[in-house]
Amino acid sequence: xxxxxxxxxxxxxxxxxxxxxxxxxxxxxxxxxxxxxxxxxxxxxxxxxxxxxxxxxxxxxxxxxxxxxxxxxxxxxxxxxxxxxxxxxxxxxxxxxxxxxxxxxxxxxxxxxxxxxxxxxxxxxxxxxxxxxxxxxxxxxxxxxxxxxxxxxxxxxxxxxxxxxxxxxxxxxxxxxxxxxxxxxxxxxxxxxxxxxxxxxxxxxxxxxxxxxxxxxxxxxxxxxxxxxxxxxxxxxxxxxxxxxxxxxxxxxxxxxxxxxxxxxxxxxxxxxxxxxxxxxxxxxxxxxxxxxxxxxxxxxxxxxxxxxxxxxxxxxxxxxxxxxxxxxxxxxxxxxxxxxxxxxxxxxxxxxxxxxxxxxxxxxxxxxxxxx
Amino acid sequence: xxxxxxxxxxxxxxxxxxxxxxxxxxxxxxxxxxxxxxxxxxxxxxxxxxxxxxxxxxxxxxxxxxxxxxxxxxxxxxxxxxxxxxxxxxxxxxxxxxxxxxxxxxxxxxxxxxxxxxxxxxxxxxxxxxxxxxxxxxxxxxxxxxxxxxxxxxxxxxxxxxxxxxxxxxxxxxxxxxxxxxxxxxxxxxxxxxxxxxxxxxxxxxxxxxxxxxxxxxxxxxxxxxxxxxxxxxxxxxxxxxxxxxxxxxxxxxxxxxxxxxxxxxxxxxxxxxxxxxxxxxxxxxxxxxxxxxxxxxxxxxxxxxxxxxxxxxxxxxxxxxxxxxxxxxxxxxxxxxxxxxxxxxxxxxxxxxxxxxxxxxxxxxxxxxxxx
Numbered sequence: 001x002x003x004x005x006x007x008x009x010x011x012x013x014x015x016x017x018x019x020x021x022x023x024x025x026x027x028x029x030x031x032x033x034x035x036x037x038x039x040x041x042x043x044x045x046x047x048x049x050x051x052x053x054x055x056x057x058x059x060x061x062x063x064x065x066x067x068x069x070x071x072x073x074x075x076x077x078x079x080x081x082x083x084x085x086x087x088x089x090x091x092x093x094x095x096x097x098x099x100x101x102x103x104x105x106x107x108x109x110x111x112x113x114x115x116x117x118x119x120x121x122x123x124x125x126x127x128x129x130x131x132x133x134x135x136x137x138x139x140x141x142x143x144x145x146x147x148x149x150x151x152x153x154x155x156x157x158x159x160x161x162x163x164x165x166x167x168x169x170x171x172x173x174x175x176x177x178x179x180x181x182x183x184x185x186x187x188x189x190x191x192x193x194x195x196x197x198x199x200x201x202x203x204x205x206x207x208x209x210x211x212x213x214x215x216x217x218x219x220x221x222x223x224x225x226x227x228x229x230x231x232x233x234x235x236x237x238x239x240x241x242x243x244x245x246x247x248x249x250x251x252x253x254x255x256x257x258x259x260x261x262x263x264x265x266x267x268x269x270x271x272x273x274x275x276x277x278x279x280x281x282x283x284x285x286x287x288x289x290x291x292x293x294x295x296x297x298x299x300x301x302x303x304x305x306x307x308x309x310x311x312x313x314x315x316x317x318x319x320x321x322x323x324x325x326x327x328x329x330x331x332x333x334x335x336x337x338x339x340x341x342x343x344x345x346x347x348x349x350x351x352x353x354x355x356x357x358x359x360x361x362x363x364x365x366x367x368x369x370x371x372x373x
Numbered sequence: 374x375x376x377x378x379x380x381x382x383x384x385x386x387x388x389x390x391x392x393x394x395x396x397x398x399x400x401x402x403x404x405x406x407x408x409x410x411x412x413x414x415x416x417x418x419x420x421x422x423x424x425x426x427x428x429x430x431x432x433x434x435x436x437x438x439x440x441x442x443x444x445x446x447x448x449x450x451x452x453x454x455x456x457x458x459x460x461x462x463x464x465x466x467x468x469x470x471x472x473x474x475x476x477x478x479x480x481x482x483x484x485x486x487x488x489x490x491x492x493x494x495x496x497x498x499x500x501x502x503x504x505x506x507x508x509x510x511x512x513x514x515x516x517x518x519x520x521x522x523x524x525x526x527x528x529x530x531x532x533x534x535x536x537x538x539x540x541x542x543x544x545x546x547x548x549x550x551x552x553x554x555x556x557x558x559x560x561x562x563x564x565x566x567x568x569x570x571x572x573x574x575x576x577x578x579x580x581x582x583x584x585x586x587x588x589x590x591x592x593x594x595x596x597x598x599x600x601x602x603x604x605x606x607x608x609x610x611x612x613x614x615x616x617x618x619x620x621x622x623x624x625x626x627x628x629x630x631x632x633x634x635x636x637x638x639x640x641x642x643x644x645x646x647x648x649x650x651x652x653x654x655x656x657x658x659x660x661x662x663x664x665x666x667x668x669x670x671x672x673x674x675x676x677x678x679x680x681x682x683x684x685x686x687x688x689x690x691x692x693x694x695x696x697x698x699x700x701x702x703x704x705x706x707x708x709x710x711x712x713x714x715x716x717x718x719x720x721x722x723x724x725x726x727x728x729x730x731x732x733x734x735x736x737x738x739x740x741x742x743x744x745x746x
Binding site for chain 2: 013016017020021022023025038039040041042044278287291292293295296300319322323326327329330332333334335336337348
């Protein structure tokens with residue numbers, strides 16, 4: 001069984017790491033050779049996934065194909081499907097999610113709570129939207145945005161022109177009400193081809209410079225909204241007829257949940273599931289698309305805390321002080337194999353399990369401080 | 374950091390699967406291409422590890438080298454060391470362990486309890502040994518024996534000639550008293566380059582057709598001999614100045630322990646540690662030779678049971694009914710990627726965790742019955 005993955009980053013790498021135990025082989029299509037995922041498999045094709053020839057050639061050796069990012073032209077995926085290739089998640093769902101305007105419209109149509117939003121063709125659309133719903137508003141690129149790239153916070157009328165001009169070169173735009181949330185939360189949900197669904201715990205996510213940086217999963221948190229979040233997650237994957245793991249970013253205000261964004265893939269907010277849950281999001285993703293039964297998504301211990309290791313300089317990467325971390329119990333280090341470190345680049349992550357939440361958080365931060373890469 | 378592994382079987386495969394998270398690369402030297410371990414890495418050299426040219430070429434690209442089996446000429450390892458290569462475990466310890474007679478002599482010298490034994494040059498040696506210590510005795514090939522191959526049980530004088538003739542073609546021989554044990558037990562012990570030692574729980578091992586087939590790790594078992602086994606394990610790795618994970622097979626009679634065999638590598642009796650312990654024997658092996666601190670070897674749950682999936686036919690392998698297993702909680706499947714199944718070939722294993730030992734054992738057996746490969 002050879003599973004193809006479009007994309008060769010850390011998400012693909014962790015899918016592979018988690019699923020070799022089933023005897024599967026993996027073929028990675030990455031932009032650059034020796035990608036994080038390409039380093040851990042025999043089969044890596046370096047090429048553009050928007051190049052139809054490359055994609056077709058890649059797909060020929062794969063029994064089934066999945067993806068680790070949503071920035072792939074759904075038409076290209078469609079052409080694979082038209083040639084009989086199994087791709088999960090498929091072109092239809094990627095098409096709906098990739099464009100944030102379509103995504104919001106889809107969510108609204110199935111009665112999932114989202115912030116107010118509108119399509120933006122010119123500056124007047126922003127001004128009208130703000131007049132109706134008030135400032136601040138967030139101007140967003142409809143496609144290709146990630147880690148805060150493609151977002152612009154507009155606090156008043158005088159920001160509108162600058163915002164519009166700075167983002168319009170990135171393609172089509174949309175506008176949303178700014179949500180004054182109490183917390184950002186997230187979950188991952190996996191749905192198999194045959195429709196079995198497992199939802200992961202609701203976690204708190206803390207961003208730093210718009211990058212998901214810190215994730216807290218605790219048995220004791222979000223008791224009141226757990227069920228509501230689970231219902232949302234189940235509804236989304238069912239209505240979309242989704243197969244695989246999907247990340248759901250949400251805003252929590254009081255006990256109100258608004259869905260902020262869907263990611264049709266495994267998600268940074270679920271890295272902790274490798275050690276924190278009985279079955280990781282990565283493994284369940286592959287189980288889902290293989291139509292295997294899904295594994296338990298329950299927490300193994302009371303608390304799991306995940307902190308990203310983000311690059312703090314530019315240059316060749318060099319792991320230092322790993323030993324300091326590994327001498328501590330229930331501390332887990334993941335290094336993505338990126339040869340070069342860069343400011344803001346995700347180089348790895350640390351997960352810490354523990355009984356006492358504040359101690360677990362403190363230990364995770366201490367470990368992050370210790371490591372150099 | 375590129376780690377070389379001499380051997381490309383399932384032991385190497387599981388080392389790799391468990392340690393990609395540290396960003397390491399692995400280079401495998403296997404007899405045949407597309408070996409179980411070769412399937413999960415970019416770097417596989419197919420060749421004979423006793424071919425010095427091949428070994429030298431292989432070693433050139435590796436920062437550090439380890440091995441997954443002990444059937445490598447220690448002289449060949451020595452020649453790598455002489456050229457400045459770091460090999461763990463090293464030629465000296467492989468030399469001592471590989472030859473079962475030297476192994477037993479070494480153990481005796483450091484006061485580790487072993488069965489009576491003697492060197493065998495001709496049939497008279499066997500007859501004299503039996504006269505002194507009584508039948509039955511076990512005639513053994515001093516080298517290259519595994520899974521019962523190279524052993525012959527001699528019940529009386531009339532078996533001596535057949536036994537000698539059937540084994541003497543395999544090389545030098547030794548003879549041991551047959552131990553009428555209550556249970557076969559085992560442990561794994563990891564020692565790092567700097568001398569840190571962690572011992573895994575004592576497990577019961579049940580052989581089928583001389584192949585380790587069933588392993589039971591339980592918090593409630595072997596209370597009385599736990600400390601004794603731990604002392605033996607620590608003494609062995611300290612006296613041998615060992616680096617890496619070492620498997621120790623033992624006989625238990627009453628509360629007496631005899632060491633049966635050392636394996637200078639990760640061991641089948643420790644496969645359960647992947648899910649059963651906080652840190653697997655595979656990961657600790659690599660931590661040890663990288664001189665990282667070792668991880669906790671404690672059991673995560675009360676009971677872990679491991680059952681091997683041994684081939685029951687000859688032909689192309691085809692995994693069937695995996696879904697039936699994966700629908701059960703705390704059941705873990707490992708498939709080694711061997712393209713061909715054969716009678717008696719280790720194709721994979723199943724680990725089951727649980728609170729109640731007899732239910733855990735029953736579930737493991739049920740799962741083994743269900744799977745076809």
